[in-house]
Amino acid sequence: MLKTLPVRPLTQAAFKPFGQVIEADASRMKLINGGNTERFHALAEAEVVGDGARVILNIFRGQPRPFPYDVAMMERHPLCSQSFSPLSGRPYLVVVSEDEDGKPGEPQVFLARADQGVNYRRNVWHHPLMTIGEPSDFLVVDRDGPGNNLEEFFFSQPYSISEPSL
Numbered sequence: 001m002l003k004t005l006p007v008r009p010l011t012q013a014a015f016k017p018f019g020q021v022i023e024a025d026a027s028r029m030k031l032i033n034g035g036n037t038e039r040f041h042a043l044a045e046a047e048v049v050g051d052g053a054r055v056i057l058n059i060f061r062g063q064p065r066p067f068p069y070d071v072a073m074m075e076r077h078p079l080c081s082q083s084f085s086p087l088s089g090r091p092y093l094v095v096v097s098e099d100e101d102g103k104p105g106e107p108q109v110f111l112a113r114a115d116q117g118v119n120y121r122r123n124v125w126h127h128p129l130m131t132i133g134e135p136s137d138f139l140v141v142d143r144d145g146p147g148n149n150l151e152e153f154f155f156s157q158p159y160s161i162s163e164p165s166l
């Protein structure tokens with residue numbers, strides 16, 4: 001019997017061990033452009049390491065995941081952070097794990113609103129993009145360059161995620 005993981009709302013506090021939530025946080029806002037524009041400043045930092053590495057911006061178009069969904073694996077990027085900012089106006093799931101001696105611990109599942117992005121700190125365990133209900137686009141900031149930037153771990157016993165209520 002697979003263990004069903006609880007789904008929690010995405011908040012900055014709950015996500016702190018894994019990175020940052022990219023959202024219009026009033027505490028980070030400063031007015032610019034003569035008062036016309038609110039700048040929510042430095043919500044997260046893109047990090048890339050290694051000779052020849054560069055920060056790049058991508059669009060990922062994720063197909064919806066089937067539910068109940070088996071979380072059989074997690075991945076991490078040892079050479080960069082990775083951010084996902086939704087472009088299609090839909091909520092999505094964020095699945096992350098603490099590191100336990102080089103392996104991912106029990107995954108933690110967050111339901112992200114359509115106005116929340118996430119930035120996974122470099123080398124943080126996460127599940128690949130998890131889109132809900134319809135294909136959804138995301139602006140993704142990560143790394144291009146030499147070196148192996150993908151580490152995957154497959155659980156001996158997958159976990160399950162039930163269809164989130166939106």
Ligand SMILES: NC(=O)N[C@@H](O)C(=O)O
Pocket residue numbers: 082126127128129
């Ligand atoms: N492979 C790839 O670029 N995507 C993953 O890193 C992901 O987190 O979705």
Ligand code: NI
Pocket residue numbers: 075077082126127128
């Ligand atoms: Ni990734």
